Amino acid sequence: MDRKQAIIESATRLFAEKGFYSTSTIEVAETAGVAHGTLFYHYKNKEGIVLEIFRHAKKVYLQELEISVANRPTGMEKIESMLRFNAAFKRTHSRQLLIFLRDFPEKLTSEESELKTMVKETNAQVLAIISRCLTEGIEDGSVAPVDTDKTAYIINGLIFGLLHMDLLSPVQVPELEANVIAFCRAALSPAVPEQYASSQ
Amino acid sequence: MDRKQAIIESATRLFAEKGFYSTSTIEVAETAGVAHGTLFYHYKNKEGIVLEIFRHAKKVYLQELEISVANRPTGMEKIESMLRFNAAFKRTHSRQLLIFLRDFPEKLTSEESELKTMVKETNAQVLAIISRCLTEGIEDGSVAPVDTDKTAYIINGLIFGLLHMDLLSPVQVPELEANVIAFCRAALSPAVPEQYASSQ
Amino acid sequence: MDRKQAIIESATRLFAEKGFYSTSTIEVAETAGVAHGTLFYHYKNKEGIVLEIFRHAKKVYLQELEISVANRPTGMEKIESMLRFNAAFKRTHSRQLLIFLRDFPEKLTSEESELKTMVKETNAQVLAIISRCLTEGIEDGSVAPVDTDKTAYIINGLIFGLLHMDLLSPVQVPELEANVIAFCRAALSPAVPEQYASSQ
Amino acid sequence: MDRKQAIIESATRLFAEKGFYSTSTIEVAETAGVAHGTLFYHYKNKEGIVLEIFRHAKKVYLQELEISVANRPTGMEKIESMLRFNAAFKRTHSRQLLIFLRDFPEKLTSEESELKTMVKETNAQVLAIISRCLTEGIEDGSVAPVDTDKTAYIINGLIFGLLHMDLLSPVQVPELEANVIAFCRAALSPAVPEQYASSQ
DNA sequence: GATGAATGAGGTTTCATTCAT
DNA sequence: CATGAATGAAACCTCATTCAT
Numbered sequence: 001m002d003r004k005q006a007i008i009e010s011a012t013r014l015f016a017e018k019g020f021y022s023t024s025t026i027e028v029a030e031t032a033g034v035a036h037g038t039l040f041y042h043y044k045n046k047e048g049i050v051l052e053i054f055r056h057a058k059k060v061y062l063q064e065l066e067i068s069v070a071n072r073p074t075g076m077e078k079i080e081s082m083l084r085f086n087a088a089f090k091r092t093h094s095r096q097l098l099i100f101l102r103d104f105p106e107k108l109t110s111e112e113s114e115l116k117t118m119v120k121e122t123n124a125q126v127l128a129i130i131s132r133c134l135t136e137g138i139e140d141g142s143v144a145p146v147d148t149d150k151t152a153y154i155i156n157g158l159i160f161g162l163l164h165m166d167l168l169s170p171v172q173v174p175e176l177e178a179n180v181i182a183f184c185r186a187a188l189s190p191a192v193p194e195q196y197a198s199s200q
Numbered sequence: 201m202d203r204k205q206a207i208i209e210s211a212t213r214l215f216a217e218k219g220f221y222s223t224s225t226i227e228v229a230e231t232a233g234v235a236h237g238t239l240f241y242h243y244k245n246k247e248g249i250v251l252e253i254f255r256h257a258k259k260v261y262l263q264e265l266e267i268s269v270a271n272r273p274t275g276m277e278k279i280e281s282m283l284r285f286n287a288a289f290k291r292t293h294s295r296q297l298l299i300f301l302r303d304f305p306e307k308l309t310s311e312e313s314e315l316k317t318m319v320k321e322t323n324a325q326v327l328a329i330i331s332r333c334l335t336e337g338i339e340d341g342s343v344a345p346v347d348t349d350k351t352a353y354i355i356n357g358l359i360f361g362l363l364h365m366d367l368l369s370p371v372q373v374p375e376l377e378a379n380v381i382a383f384c385r386a387a388l389s390p391a392v393p394e395q396y397a398s399s400q
Numbered sequence: 401m402d403r404k405q406a407i408i409e410s411a412t413r414l415f416a417e418k419g420f421y422s423t424s425t426i427e428v429a430e431t432a433g434v435a436h437g438t439l440f441y442h443y444k445n446k447e448g449i450v451l452e453i454f455r456h457a458k459k460v461y462l463q464e465l466e467i468s469v470a471n472r473p474t475g476m477e478k479i480e481s482m483l484r485f486n487a488a489f490k491r492t493h494s495r496q497l498l499i500f501l502r503d504f505p506e507k508l509t510s511e512e513s514e515l516k517t518m519v520k521e522t523n524a525q526v527l528a529i530i531s532r533c534l535t536e537g538i539e540d541g542s543v544a545p546v547d548t549d550k551t552a553y554i555i556n557g558l559i560f561g562l563l564h565m566d567l568l569s570p571v572q573v574p575e576l577e578a579n580v581i582a583f584c585r586a587a588l589s590p591a592v593p594e595q596y597a598s599s600q
Numbered sequence: 601m602d603r604k605q606a607i608i609e610s611a612t613r614l615f616a617e618k619g620f621y622s623t624s625t626i627e628v629a630e631t632a633g634v635a636h637g638t639l640f641y642h643y644k645n646k647e648g649i650v651l652e653i654f655r656h657a658k659k660v661y662l663q664e665l666e667i668s669v670a671n672r673p674t675g676m677e678k679i680e681s682m683l684r685f686n687a688a689f690k691r692t693h694s695r696q697l698l699i700f701l702r703d704f705p706e707k708l709t710s711e712e713s714e715l716k717t718m719v720k721e722t723n724a725q726v727l728a729i730i731s732r733c734l735t736e737g738i739e740d741g742s743v744a745p746v747d748t749d750k751t752a753y754i755i756n757g758l759i760f761g762l763l764h765m766d767l768l769s770p771v772q773v774p775e776l777e778a779n780v781i782a783f784c785r786a787a788l789s790p791a792v793p794e795q796y797a798s799s800q
Numbered sequence: 801g802a803t804g805a806a807t808g809a810g811g812t813t814t815c816a817t818t819c820a821t
Numbered sequence: 822c823a824t825g826a827a828t829g830a831a832a833c834c835t836c837a838t839t840c841a842t
Contacts, residue, residue: 603822603823634823634824635823635824635825636824636825636826637823637824637825637826638822638823638824638825641822641823641824
């Protein structure tokens with residue numbers, strides 16, 4: 001039995017259920033079936049455990065995000081695919097996302113932690129991907145000529161905000177995937193519908 | 201000087217700068233120039249202090265939000281005005297928003313606290329306002345015939361996500377106000393531009 | 401009952417008996433009859449407790465050392481009086497001295513602690529006092545013309561070394577007070593005894 | 601490379617630099633380039649490592665100390681030679697002495713350890729050597745008729761105290777070798793200078 | 801209304817040592 | 822001979838809250 005992996009699994013579950021700060025390292029050890037000290041043999045810190053969780057999630061997220069936008073004919077379809085992927089990722093990795101959204105904002109403004117660096121990197125890559133899709137969309141005519149960088153921030157904000165509402169808000173959020181896609185499609189489509197464009 | 205008010209002011213500043221959980225009640229008392237015990241004479245507990253901060257911010261936010269959408273001719277313009285108001289509120293109440301965004305996600309999924317109730321109420325009201333604006337917009341022709349409830353969630357998510365990025369994300373976010381308005385306007389505008397609509 | 405004082409008294413006893421590092425803060429609290437947390441209300445640290453012990457001992461030591469050398473007619477008699485005072489202080493403050501000699505060498509080479517500063521100051525003052533006595537002794541003819549600064553180091557080293565042996569060495573040290581005085585007197589006396597000096 | 605020796609060398613360096621208690625066994629192993637478990641294969645425990653260091657230093661010290669006093673014509677010259685040797689040993693074995701002076705006082709008052717026995721033995725031998733030199737000096741007329749045992753304690757205390765100041769004190773200690781010799785010579789010389797003694 | 805001394809539960813981390821391989 | 826994963830005891834310290842004055 002791999003103790004290192006058992007620790008990660010217990011931690012992911014407990015942190016998601018009870019919160020990082022409300023879960024004691026003793027609980028993690030007990031749930032994983034290892035001695036308390038074993039945690040600190042394998043990971044430097046309590047934070048080290050959660051970093052391992054995030055490192056893995058980040059890697060999977062970025063890899064699959066890249067795949068989701070590849071092999072789509074137009075920029076608009078790439079954006080759409082990306083939105084779909086995000087909705088799917090929320091379903092498969094809700095625990096990791098929940099831990100991150102709920103428990104780490106605090107770290108992000110204060111200390112210069114490894115977490116902060118990871119978030120910064122992930123953010124930058126995601127923004128770059130969105131921006132690239134928009135640029136392609138503008139070139140292939142599927143997207144209106146918007147400021148690609150700023151629009152990337154907006155789409156990223158939209159994804160993040162909906163994720164946050166879904167996982168953390170005390171209000172019940174309905175299924176929005178189709179509507180979000182329609183919303184973005186409408187926002188990004190060239191202003192003049194094609195059937196009219198030809199008549200100009 | 202009013203001790204009760206001094207406590208709130210110190211707390212707002214310290215919680216915003218250092219985080220709610222990283223600020224001890226003793227620090228709040230010292231900064232406010234009152235004895236430690238005085239905090240608990242005026243407020244039930246540490247959370248009571250932050251609740252007072254939020255209660256006030258909530259009241260101001262909802263009042264001014266209502267005002268911002270009143271007296272606008274069309275639904276679309278109400279939405280626009282609301283977006284503008286949010287950007288302005290972010291500037292005037294960044295500390296309160298920061299405390300809320302950074303430090304309270306934890307409470308929102310776990311306990312059935314007064315905070316949770318407050319957030320639920322505020323959320324519901326904001327969603328209702330947006331939804332109402334959209335309905336009016338559809339009626340007056342300034343907004344495309346969308347599902348008003350779901351679109352309200354989307355717009356709310358967008359606002360929240362951008363707010364979050366701006367205040368908490370380690371990446372530097374550019375000024376997006378005008379772009380956000382353009383984005384939403386494009387997303388919500390009736391598909392057929394007016395000049396063509398008339399020719400149908 | 402003064403809890404702050406009770407803590408100091410228990411700590412002095414326990415640290416002397418068992419050593420600073422082998423005494424837990426819980427033990428100190430229990431012995432003093434206060435809650436564990438009370439230690440940290442009154443003192444910043446475990447180290448803070450021992451610093452308080454030293455601060456007091458330092459003050460008493462330097463004050464009484466000054467008194468012991470005042471009002472002695474010659475420099476040689478001042479030195480003698482100082483040696484006597486040191487022997488007496490060893491008897492009245494053996495616990496404080498023991499704690500210091502046994503448990504703090506470690507701190508003195510590494511960190512830039514308050515303890516280090518205190519030791520440095522005390523050392524400098526003691527050296528200055530000895531040096532001053534020697535200078536006076538040379539002027540009044542009771543002390544041979546030695547290098548006062550270096551000799552002050554030597555006498556200080558002698559005092560310290562004997563103290564250390566007495567309190568810490570596993571060998572049993574006999575009563576040496578009179579012999580030490582004779583030794584120093586011989587070392588410092590002008591080379592030519594007075595009865596012969598006149599015949600020159 | 602000899603693992604056992606590598607461990608001793610790393611330990612000597614680390615213990616001297618960082619202190620025995622602040623150096624973990626894992627650090628010693630890493631620095632020595634051996635596995636953690638290897639330490640406990642070769643030495644019973646952490647203390648066993650330092651005992652090995654001291655055993656060697658003790659042996660060298662006593663051997664060379666004996667040599668330093670042999671073949672000197674008078675008792676006084678033996679004492680002088682011994683003082684010189686101590687100053688030299690301080691230079692060649694500062695690390696071992698530092699570890700001993702700084703980190704082991706604690707052990708010396710409490711447990712009945714092998715270390716305590718070693719110190720006791722060393723101490724007794726050194727005192728015996730000094731005492732013997734003094735006796736010889738008294739017999740050959742180079743030393744005043746002092747109580748040899750007690751004076752041996754005093755000289756030992758002086759050597760130890762100066763060593764301690766030099767290696768551990770936060771104050772900068774000047775070069776004192778010549779002065780210490782002069783001090784002891786003056787203290788031990790027969791009171792009546794020879795030119796007068798003959799005239800009696 | 802205001803104080804501040806006192807509490808005590810709770811949490812993270814360190815580390816020498818063991819032992820199966 | 823040598824390893825290194827695993828242990829678990831022990832320690833320090835923080836802090837919101839209480840309550841007698």
